[in-house]
Amino acid sequence: MRVSYWTYFEQFLPRLLPSGLPRQNIETIYTVELFVTGCLMVDSSMDIREGYTILSGYDSPILPKPARKEIAHRLRVLYSALRSRMTWDNLFERYEEVSVEYRLYENDGSHWRLRTPALFADRRKWYEQLLEQAVAHLSKDIHFATSGKFHYYKYNQEQESIRYGGEIPPPLVNTSTFPRYRPKGRFTLHLGDEHTYQTEGMREASAALEWKERAGIGLKLKSLTNPSIRQFEYKGLQHIVGGLGSGKSTFMVLETDRLVRAGARVGFIESSVPQVLNRVKELRLLGINAVPVIGRTGRRKHQKDYISARRHQIRDVTDWGQDSYLELRHVSDFCIIHALANDHENTTDYPCRQLIQQEKKCVCPYAASCGIYRDFAALIHAEVWVTTSASILKTKLPVMLDPYERTVYEAMYDLLDIIFVDEADAVQKQFDDSFVSEIALFGNSQHLFEKTLLESFRKTIGYYGKYAHDEVVQDWMDVLNRLESTIRRGVYRTLNLSPEFAQFLYRKLLRLSTEAYRISGAFAKDEQNRERIEQELRNYADHPLDHPIYADVTKMLQARTKKEREQALTTILHKLGGETNPVGRLKFPVHSLELYLCLALIDHDIQVFMDLYPLVQAKLGKLSEFEGLYTIQREFSAIMKDAMTGRMTGYLYEVKPGNDTGTFKAVQYSGVGRLLLEDWQSIYAGIDGYEGPAVVLLSGTSLAPGSAHYHIASLPGWLLESNLGVPVIHQEYYPIYEHGKETPIQISGEIEDRRERNLRALTAKLMSKIEQELLEWRYSGANRKVLLIVNSYEDVADVGAVFASHSSWKNRYRQLTRDPDPFHEAEFSRAELERFANENADVLIAPLLAISRGYNILDDTKGSLFGSVFFMIRPYPIPQDMTYLIQLLHAKLPDFIERADFEGKLYRQALDLIRSESNSLLHRMYRKPDYWSVLNPAERKTIAWYTFIPVWQTIGRLLRKGTPARVFYCDGKFLAQPMRTDVGESMLDYWLKIMVDHESNPAFRSLYGPFIDSMKVMMERNEAHESDW
Secondary structure (H helix, E strand, O other): OOOOOHHHHHHHHHHHHHEEEEEEEHHHHHHHHHHHHHHHHHOOOOOHHHHHHHOOOOOOOOOOOOOOOHHHHHHHHHOOOOOHHHHHHHHHHHHOOOHHHHHEEEEEEEEEEEOOOOOOHHHHHHHHHHHHHOEEOOOOOOEEOEEEEEEEEEEEOOOOOOEEEEEOOOOOOOOOOOOOOOOOOEEEOOOOOOOOOOOOOOOOOOOHHHHHHHHHOOOOEEEEEOOOOEEEEEOOOOEEOOOOOOOOOHHHHHHHHHHHHHHOOOEEOOOOOHHHHHHHHHHHHOOOOOOEOOOOOOOHHHHHHHHHHHHHHHOOOHEEEEEEEHHHHHHHOOOOHHHOOOOOOOOOOOOOEEEOOOOOOEEEOOOOOOOOHHHHHHHHOOEEEEHHHHHHHHHHHOOOOOOOOOEOHHHHHHOOEEEEEHHHHHHHHHHHHOOEEEEEEEEEOOOOOHHHHHHHHHHHOOOHHHOOOOOHHHHHHHHHHHHHHHHHHHHHHHHHHHHHHHHHOOOOEEEEHHHHHHHHHHHHHHHHHHHHOOOOOHHHHHHHHHHHHHHEEEOOOOOOOHHHHHHHHHHHHHHHHHOOOOOOOOOOHHHHHHHHHHHHHHHHHHHHHHHHHHHHHHHHOOOHHHHHHHHHHHHHHOOEOOOOOOOOOEEEEOOOOOOOOOEEEEEEEEEOOOOHHOOHHHHHHHHHHHOOOOEEEOOOOOOOOOOOOOOOOOOOEEEEEEEEOOOEEEEEOOOOOOOOOOOOOOOOOOHHHHHHHHHHHHHHHHHHHHHHHHHHHHHOOOEEEEEEEEOOOOHHHHHHHHHHHHHHHHEEEEEEEEOOOOOOOOOOOOHHHHHHHOOOOEEEEEEEEOOOOOOOOOOOOOOOOOOEEEEEOOOOOOHHHHHHHHHHHHHHHHHHHHHHOOOOHHHHHHHHHHHHHHHHHHHHHOOOOOOHHHHOOHHHHHHHHHHHHHHHEEEEEEEOEEEOOEEEOOOHOOOOOOOOOOOOOOHHHHHHHHHHOOOOOHHHHHOOOOOOOHHHHHHHHHHHHHHOO
């Protein structure tokens, strides 16, 4: 954790104490003046009132080119907790209320004029010295528990404390800690005359036979920018693309072996914990000291997955102790302190930092040996760190081992030389998704708001002398009380009065801007009137407490009778300029308006809630329930580009079966996650001057021009190719017809009941074709298996039910499920995928996204086990899925920045442009129907890319070692033409279009060539068949 502006306040305070000013005024002087001084160092001509825009994280287009960007970067760290315009407007107002004789600046309306204050006259120089230096880490003073008695407390659901205690036996071993920084080495890969990758000198190991075979595969690494280059520099951001099965994994492991021997510290990013464990085992067999980085949450699930995937190999429980199962210890959740205290509660609440000895808090001395943190201690001396994108962003090094308590993301920056990012396009998507989160917000005593309210009351009730004059705590309690009233008197009263409306809301994402549009149409007499009402509703959402209708909303909330409530709503509608009797086809218009008025107030208060928390934390301490929500935002806010829309929240209403009342979730969008990947190699350089690692992105699908989700903006500079033959792919549109029907069975886009019936009918009619495929592979001598791909686990269950009803398929199929029944032999978890090769089954049924990446299911020759794949349902984005829409938005960011630059906009104008354009675009995308038939060509290409990449990645599972593949598209929707269109507009047509658009690019051709050639043959065959018909 780094210092904040507050770190230096105690040095400032004594210089102004002689003024006799209240401490709060001195806090305001210091907070504002340090910030204003920094803004003027960035750009001496800027309008200070727009200084908050610097904290949004954007250099371009916010800052002018000559601006001192390193000062801006330091301000973002120091003031990461105070980013909103509203916060700074309030601070500026408070500053101007302080006696001018003690102020360094005087605001004359447009400029902040420097003046000489009565005390600490040369403070500007002091401020500048603070900002000229690197922003240091706060090194925590750690007190380890010693031998002897200890105790700690836990709180139960009723917030009652329970004491646990025990005794720490001697002797205790000193714990090593992570260094602050490791200087980066200089590493270069020299290529042969034909760009060949030299693989001689592999270290001998138990895996030597396999690796000698893999090292024998001829690899070529070519520069895409300068063909004459014969060396690859590990520096900055490097982007390597290579076709599926071209040897990217082989290249990474062989290079890691070479680099480690040259002294490099290397990082690997994998897509799941099972793959992390597999990679660690693979590297250790080569004699490399590789250690996994796995967060402490979810370890029980990882244990269960690991054991499930290998239980068929175990005859006795003692077998788990064998060397071949050493990975199990990497997911241990054993806590030594729990054992010493006889704390057998089934919980992940570990007391690592809560031990008490002699009435003083101390930390656990067993970090280097406990089940949870042993691997973290091993990282200190590890040659290779292997982790997932989730652990990088959400896991911190434990304070017992790292006094700076860094995130894994920052620790990798400081301590590693090179980071390999496998499947980089998927990692980009995961980084984006990490900053679009669902939070159980309110409606239950165990949810965020209610628990925060209870904990805040527990810490403040009765302490009136301490907090009565504290404006921060008072503001915090006021906003909590207002939230409670709005939720109880507003939201739930509306829902309880109309169960039908509550049912209508179920799982609908409510965005205030979209709801303003919908509701305005229900109370308007014409379009002009609708636009005015919509604008007023938006104005209310932006500043509800200042809007003319706020007093009437308060009356609506406090109304004791239905009549009083209706009168308040009538007054509100008059002030909005709307009709009192609803018009149009909107369901539940009055209830929708009531809910909107409440949610807008809640949304405002949630933002205040978030802004106040860092200040409240300093007064009341951490609020446990709030910490989980706030941590990822707090850790990355200093280096993060803010959400393009501005911080945004949508609301979901959920009702569990059997419950009358539901709960609300907040869907929160807080930042542009993908830029943390793109800027990783230099992201802290302006803050502390330290050089970052070389970051090497690798993928077979990250060159996808036109894909908002998978294309990486930093274009590839290198192409990896192997000497394996081009795989042979047979693709076929294979529609299934019901007796007497002229159109094939269609599944995608059908209503739920019909969709399920059609999927089951299609499955039953496909069985003979599946048997035929299996026979053909057996006749060829390959004995390869069949993969059936659907869109969800629910679809898997439907297809599996059809197989279960046919005795000829007994024990011959397996189906992927989230939570397998151990007594149902056919059910597999995702973690068990790779053991399918040891089963007697012929068919695996799986959802597309569960199998498209990472899992290579191989036969005895290390070729692909699966030979045929049936795509039974046309893939399609989930309607109004926020993560999908946000990634579309992120792809537009370069365009918005370019436009702001072109128009010469800076600071507030530039940020307003990004936010207004982003909000408008998101609003249009969210409210527009996304049926294939109503999309324009550009929108169809976007969805074509989104669906094609996972399909191509899945086909790639069949191409390991150059093995051939047979691919079948069964859903009639794959080739269905939209209404009023005869030809050329189906999903398959668009897959071919996005390929043909770019096939003249040699790198693109290298990645997708086998698909392009096979797809052309398939589409020509379809056209010929239609002509014959």
